[in-house]
Amino acid sequence: MSRPAASDAATRARYLDLRILATSDLHMHLLAFDHAAGRAGATTGLAHTATLIRAARDEVQNSILLDNGDFLHGSAMGEAITKNVLDGRRMPRGAHPVVAAMRALDYDAITLGNHDFDHGVDYLGEVLRNAPFAVVASNLTLAPATNAGGPRPLAFTLPFALIDREVTDRMGKPHRLRIGLLGMLPPGSVSGLHNGPFRAETRDIVETARVMVPQLRGLGADIVVVMAHSGIGCDTATPGMENAVVPLAAVPGIDAIVAGHAHQVFPAETGKWVVPVDPVSGRIHGVPVVAPGFWGSHLGVIDLALAARPEGGWRIADAKSCARPVARRDGKNGMVVSVVAPDTGLLALFAPVSAAISRRNGRALGETRCRLHTYFATATPAPALDLVHRAMLWYGQTQIDGLGPDRLPMVASTSPFRAGGIAGPGYFTDIPPGPISLAALDEIYAFPNNLCVLRLTGAELGDWLERAASVYNTILPGGGDQPLISPTTPAYAYESVAGCDYRIDLATPPRHDPLGGLRDPAANRIRGLSIKDVPITSDAEILLLTNSFRVTGGGNYPVPKGDCFIRDVPICVREVIAEFLAATGPYDAAPLACWRFEPVEAARATVLSAPAASTVLQESARTIVTPGAFRDDGFQAFHLEL
Structure with a gap:
């Protein structure tokens, strides 16, 4: 006997789907062109990833877009722009290209990586001054470079973010979803503050999460997502560990993790992973995790199925993750070919900057x-x-x-x-x-x-x-x-x-x-x-x-x-x-x-x-x-x- 349509509708109304999209370790590789090597690149560039982002958004009703840090330095374009600005010239068109790109793609939030501080706090602050998205760094504070009194350590960015999002369930009915976000840097790796007025104090990733996840829950977060600029390393937590995603996933109350820093791709069946890591399902300690490679090589996708709680709010009913590549290798000739064409909007946005950098280089x-x-x-x-x-x-x-x-x-x-x-x-x-x-x-x-x-x-x-x-x-x-x-x-x-x-x-x-x-x-x-x-x-x-x-x-x-x-x-x-x-x-x-x-x-x-x-x-x-x-x-x- 078939289930009545009204019963099916009621069941569907109790569920909604949220897609988390993520990039990581862009290192200012915005275009499908390697300025250092002087040639087009099929495997990298946010312009390629942007095409995947737009397609992935169109497939679902509800999504958020995050970046996991190390977006600012590491390419010829990034260093050319930095040198111009530090020499007293303006940002291109008044905004740094990476912020312009993230604005064009409608990012919701980002965290910081250790290399984002490579040219100091002042430069990073100038880049992010008018950023239209939340900047979250939960385990970072800045303190005076000297210990001779002065102000206490201060947060450089938001310690967390709460995004209130209007979403629709599987029947199209609107709901309010509160998404709690944390952002973590690898302790001890912020190297760009030498000879400046501040030093970075980065607390342990796992311990910070243990303190702050309950706080986000107390502030009404329906789900908690951690942007962890940290790799998938060993399973035993040690104080100040750099690649801490495995023990981080064991912290109660975390619903999804975006990993990075180690330039890994996850889920991936290749490589050696410790026991709590399931590289096929993309889960670690049962928590969905994605690591989207580097330089825009992949788009991280985590799909969460949320079920309504009887007392109100939402819980994770199911989850899956994948890393979508921008290129593949042809099995017949071994050549790398793009899976998607670069986004024409980003190409046009950066054409003048790209031409100037090619001349400089x-x-x-x-x-x-x-x-x-x-x-x-x-x-x-x-x-x-x-x-x-x-x-x-x-x-x-x-x-x-x-x-x-x-x-x-x-x-x-x-x-x-x-x-x-x-x-x-x-x-x-x-x-x-x-x-x-x-x-x-x-x-x-x-x-x-x-x-x-x-x-x-x-x-x-x-x-x-x-x-x-x-x-x-x-x-x-x-x-x-x-x-x-x-x-x-x-x-x-x-x-x-x-x-x-x-x-x-x-x-x-x-x-x-x-x-x-x-x-x-x-x-x-x-x-x-x-x-x-x-x-x-x-x-x-x-x-x-x-x-x-x-x-x-x-x-x-x-x-x-x-x-x-x-x-x-x-x-x-x-x-x-x-x-x-x-x-x-x-x-x-x-x-x-x-x-x-x-x-x-x-x-x-x-x-x-x-x-x-x-x-x-x-x-x-x-x-x-x-x-x-x-x-x-x-x-x-x-x-x-x-």
């Missing part, structure tokens, strides 16, 4: 006689990183008072920002011999991190190198071909150090996990640490040139407490490279870094790189690399003889 800063690439940057010293190493050491030895060559020995540490990994096979630095343009400089060093100097003991330098070596898998003797690095470990978590010699024993388990958490303090992968053939003792003193992101906790590198931090140089590493090129002439050198892997009997390490890497194999004189198979994801396997 063509200006040459110097010259290289070597091919600067990162195809094997995690497997052997790389020429693109060597330019950074040499520039940092030159600056420390010649441009900083008191750090000259007659003082303590000096080493330099840097990351391969563009080295494949989760970003895909098209994400490598490859600059041919010839002029080094502004665009090429952005490709070599992607972020506006300041140069910093640490005074470390030999033991502390060893710990720094142990953290760097934690990105590598353990390679078992007799195990044949084994992956060097997990596909989900970002290459920028790795640091290459020049100015000292060392070897890495891959057969030994790491001291730290790939995210920097301490796993086994007694583990030692680093062997033969020395400078000019002289072993570095545990109590020796060394100057380490690094950057403000690492010093303030980015990547969870072991910066010792106390007075090891001796200099925060008010100059970006990118500017250091430009000054080095101007002062020393054309770059033409073999890598200064001398690290290598220890032999592992009857084993080879497999590295994933772009197929173009086969054209630079002759450079790897100290590392025997054998080309392997092409993969469906566009990478090619290369095998290192250990």
